[in-house]
Amino acid sequence: HGDGTDKSLLQEEHIDQMDAFIAVTGDEESNILSCLLANPLGVKETVARVNKAAHLPLVEAIGIAHSVSPRLSAVNSILQYIRQGKVLSSVSVGGDAAEMLGLVDEESLVAGKRVYELGLPKGILLLGVIRGGEAFIPSGQTVIQPQDRIVLLSLREKMSKLEGIVSKKKE
Numbered sequence: 001h002g003d004g005t006d007k008s009l010l011q012e013e014h015i016d017q018m019d020a021f022i023a024v025t026g027d028e029e030s031n032i033l034s035c036l037l038a039n040p041l042g043v044k045e046t047v048a049r050v051n052k053a054a055h056l057p058l059v060e061a062i063g064i065a066h067s068v069s070p071r072l073s074a075v076n077s078i079l080q081y082i083r084q085g086k087v088l089s090s091v092s093v094g095g096d097a098a099e100m101l102g103l104v105d106e107e108s109l110v111a112g113k114r115v116y117e118l119g120l121p122k123g124i125l126l127l128g129v130i131r132g133g134e135a136f137i138p139s140g141q142t143v144i145q146p147q148d149r150i151v152l153l154s155l156r157e158k159m160s161k162l163e164g165i166v167s168k169k170k171e
Helices: 007-012 028-038 053-061 070-082 156-167
Strands: 020-023 045-049 066-068 087-093 098-105 124-131 134-136 148-155
Touching: 007 028, 020 028, 028 045, 148 156
Parallel strands: 020 045, 045 066
Antiparallel strands: 087 098, 098 148, 124 134, 124 148
C-alpha cells in the first residue's frame, strides 16, 4: 500500500527482484509514471492500465512493455457477439483501427476455394490457417478446407465487406 510513483517505496519493496510491476489504478497518469519509474529500478516487465485508446501507442513508444485497457477489453468481448458468420474470437488491434478475427469455416462459400479466389479487398489480410492442430501461413494457392480455422486482419472500415465474404453459405 503506497504511492507507486514513490521511488523509495519501490526500492523498499525490492522492485529490482520482481519479475513484473503492474500498475492498474484508476489514475492512468500514475500508472504510466509508476511503470516508467519501475523500469530503471530493475523490474523485468511492466504493465500499465490505460483507459484512453489514443495513449496505447504512446505507452509502448516510451518503453512500457505491456498495457491493458478496460475499454478495449469490453469492445473485444462485445465484438465476439456481434460479428456474423462463424467467429470464434475478435480482437481490436491498434486501438480500434483494425480487428483480428479467428473464423471457423464449415459450410460457407469460402470452403474449397484457393486464397486468391476469395476476393479479399485491400485492407483485409488472411494471416494464417490452423488445420488439424497445425498452424501455417497460407499462399495464394492454399485451398481453404472445411473445419479450417482462418485468422484474418481487417481494417475497421472493411469489416462489413469481410462479414459478407465469410458469412455466405453454400446453397
